[in-house]
Amino acid sequence: MADVILETRRLTMRFGGVTAVDNVDFKLRRKELRCLIGPNGAGKTTFFRCLTGILKPTSGEVMIDDVETTGWEPQAVARLGIGIKTQVPSVMDGLSVRENIWLSAYRVSGAREAARTAGEVIERLGLGDISRAIVGRLAHGERQRVELGIVIAARPWLVLLDEPAAGMTGEEVERMAGLIREINRDAALIIVEHDMQFIRSIAGKVTVFSQGAVLMEDHVDAVMADARVRDVYLGKKA
Amino acid sequence: MAGSGMRDVLWVLAAGVVVMLVAPFVLNYYTLTLLLIYGMLAMSLGLIWGFGGILCFGQAAFYGLGAYAYAISAANIGESTIPMLLAVALPFVFAGLLGAMMFYGRLSDVYLGVITLVVTLIFFRFMNTTAGPEYTIGKARLGGFNGIPGYQTLNVPGDPGAYIYDSSLYYVTFVILLVVYVLVRLLLASPFGRIAVAIRENESRVELMGYDARLRKTVLFAIGGGIAGLAGALFASWAEIVTPGMFSLGQSAEIIIWCIVGGLGTLVGPVLGAAALGYLKFALGQQTAVDNQLVMGAILVVVVLVLPRGVVPSLMTVFARLRRGRPARRRRGRSGGRADG
Numbered sequence: 001m002a003d004v005i006l007e008t009r010r011l012t013m014r015f016g017g018v019t020a021v022d023n024v025d026f027k028l029r030r031k032e033l034r035c036l037i038g039p040n041g042a043g044k045t046t047f048f049r050c051l052t053g054i055l056k057p058t059s060g061e062v063m064i065d066d067v068e069t070t071g072w073e074p075q076a077v078a079r080l081g082i083g084i085k086t087q088v089p090s091v092m093d094g095l096s097v098r099e100n101i102w103l104s105a106y107r108v109s110g111a112r113e114a115a116r117t118a119g120e121v122i123e124r125l126g127l128g129d130i131s132r133a134i135v136g137r138l139a140h141g142e143r144q145r146v147e148l149g150i151v152i153a154a155r156p157w158l159v160l161l162d163e164p165a166a167g168m169t170g171e172e173v174e175r176m177a178g179l180i181r182e183i184n185r186d187a188a189l190i191i192v193e194h195d196m197q198f199i200r201s202i203a204g205k206v207t208v209f210s211q212g213a214v215l216m217e218d219h220v221d222a223v224m225a226d227a228r229v230r231d232v233y234l235g236k237k238a
Numbered sequence: 239m240a241g242s243g244m245r246d247v248l249w250v251l252a253a254g255v256v257v258m259l260v261a262p263f264v265l266n267y268y269t270l271t272l273l274l275i276y277g278m279l280a281m282s283l284g285l286i287w288g289f290g291g292i293l294c295f296g297q298a299a300f301y302g303l304g305a306y307a308y309a310i311s312a313a314n315i316g317e318s319t320i321p322m323l324l325a326v327a328l329p330f331v332f333a334g335l336l337g338a339m340m341f342y343g344r345l346s347d348v349y350l351g352v353i354t355l356v357v358t359l360i361f362f363r364f365m366n367t368t369a370g371p372e373y374t375i376g377k378a379r380l381g382g383f384n385g386i387p388g389y390q391t392l393n394v395p396g397d398p399g400a401y402i403y404d405s406s407l408y409y410v411t412f413v414i415l416l417v418v419y420v421l422v423r424l425l426l427a428s429p430f431g432r433i434a435v436a437i438r439e440n441e442s443r444v445e446l447m448g449y450d451a452r453l454r455k456t457v458l459f460a461i462g463g464g465i466a467g468l469a470g471a472l473f474a475s476w477a478e479i480v481t482p483g484m485f486s487l488g489q490s491a492e493i494i495i496w497c498i499v500g501g502l503g504t505l506v507g508p509v510l511g512a513a514a515l516g517y518l519k520f521a522l523g524q525q526t527a528v529d530n531q532l533v534m535g536a537i538l539v540v541v542v543l544v545l546p547r548g549v550v551p552s553l554m555t556v557f558a559r560l561r562r563g564r565p566a567r568r569r570r571g572r573s574g575g576r577a578d579g
Contacts (some may be wrong), residue, residue, distance in 0.1 A: 052446070054442075074446055075446070075448050090445060091440065094435075094438075094439045095436065095439055099436075103432060103433060106432075106433075107447055107449060111429060139495070154447065179242035
């Protein structure tokens with residue numbers, strides 16, 4: 001039981017008459033890498049937002065590391081040591097790359113330590129050339145990387161990423177996959193993603209959402225071979 | 239980065255001292271002191287709006303509260319030291335409570351503006367109704383729209399007979415303004431200040447990093463209230479009367495105009511904006527050919543159209559370009575323009 005670091009029990013989120021997340025039971029183990037997939041509107045992002053505290057679930061529970069965090073404020077969830085990246089890059093546009101990453105590192109360590117951590121993270125993400133640039137002027141892929149830098153600078157043990165590869169070029173996606181594998185050495189991850197190519201490249205276990213509920217949960221290859229999953233995807237796309 | 243920031247502070251201080259010594263040759267002490275007080279009031283909004291992203295329509299509430307706190311306590315105590323401290327503490331606490339209510343209640347910017355505006359109007363209305371003798375606090379009668387006259391003005395601490403007025407009030411006010419400027423600069427250079435700016439840039443990201451934005455905004459708002467209160471106390475000492483007019487809508491609007499014209503995202507900008515527009519208003523008040531309000535409105539419109547980031551940030555860009563000797567890249571008005579979010 002102690003091996004499970006994140007669990008939801010009958011998690012439900014309704015918006016008016018729409019049930020976006022419907023009685024989801026979900027478990028994540030230590031250092032696991034899990035992808036959430038599903039067609040548009042399947043409830044992945046809503047589920048994700050319930051985990052991070054951005055949305056307060058209508059009913060059900062969220063347990064993180066045996067602590068019930070249902071309805072907590074995002075900053076309280078983050079303080080447990082959880083790194084969160086939202087769907088649209090959420091960065092501080094008017095500040096430099098270094099300042100963005102420093103601010104995140106400072107929360108978990110002192111000012112001196114934070115400067116060192118920021119330097120390391122910038123190095124690791126290959127942001128050295130643009131570390132003084134104002135984030136608002138960077139390209140989309142660079143901003144995604146800055147946000148990832150913000151996430152890892154806080155040294156989280158659980159990382160939640162909402163569409164980290166969205167809008168990136170092929171080369172950037174490959175780089176992102178490498179980074180994710182690297183993060184996974186120390187931390188568990190939940191990744192919401194559309195890009196099947198990307199999911200294949202990072203492999204691991206996949207949870208398929210459909211109409212707010214979990215359709216199936218298995219290794220990526222098994223999921224891709226499943227007829228129901230194909231139906232859900234193709235049915236929506238047609 | 240921090241080093242160059244501190245060098246800028248020294249430059250501003252040096253320029254400030256020069257202005258302090260030269261200005262009395264141009265204008266009289268009485269007018270200059272008022273311009274300094276306006277400058278401090280503008281700086282209080284410049285801090286919370288330009289750096290914290292909190293647009294407060296009711297900065298005049300804290301200004302008036304500081305002035306009334308000073309006047310009432312000075313009338314009772316007969317010495318100015320404790321009243322000065324009260325004039326900072328009371329608006330600080332009041333702004334803290336008001337801020338806590340707004341930020342912990344997660345009110346959006348629009349409602350924040352409305353609430354701060356309404357609070358100012360409530361003070362204005364209430365103070366206007368306190369003409370009766372039942373509105374007396376100790377020896378001080380609130381006096382309704384007539385205000386409170388005849389209290390102890392600023393004196394050398396511990397010596398109620400040694401009044402600080404005219405030229406000495408001018409120098410004292412100038413030094414206080416410079417000290418407040420340096421303290422605010424240090425605050426902004428500290429982690430607290432850097433996180434405050436980050437909240438202005440992206441509040442939800444700051445929360446996802448694990449910081450409590452509500453608490454930090456509340457503290458920043460309270461500090462802005464305290465500085466406005468200090469300006470109010472100096473005004474009370476300068477004018478020797480406080481009236482409900484300090485809480486008026488016009489006063490609140492003027493502070494916002496000073497900040498916009500001077501330039502958000504800087505501290506010097508609002509101070510210079512306040513001093514320049516304050517002087518212009520004073521000069522225009524001496525003639526009847528043009529309406530004062532009309533000119534103020536026209537200036538605001540022109541600045542917003544021509545220099546949307548305000549005068550000081552625009553000048554800084556020009557200077558930076560001259561220093562580098564090549565055309566500066568067009569800066570997106572991030573530092574200032576973002577602030578109004």
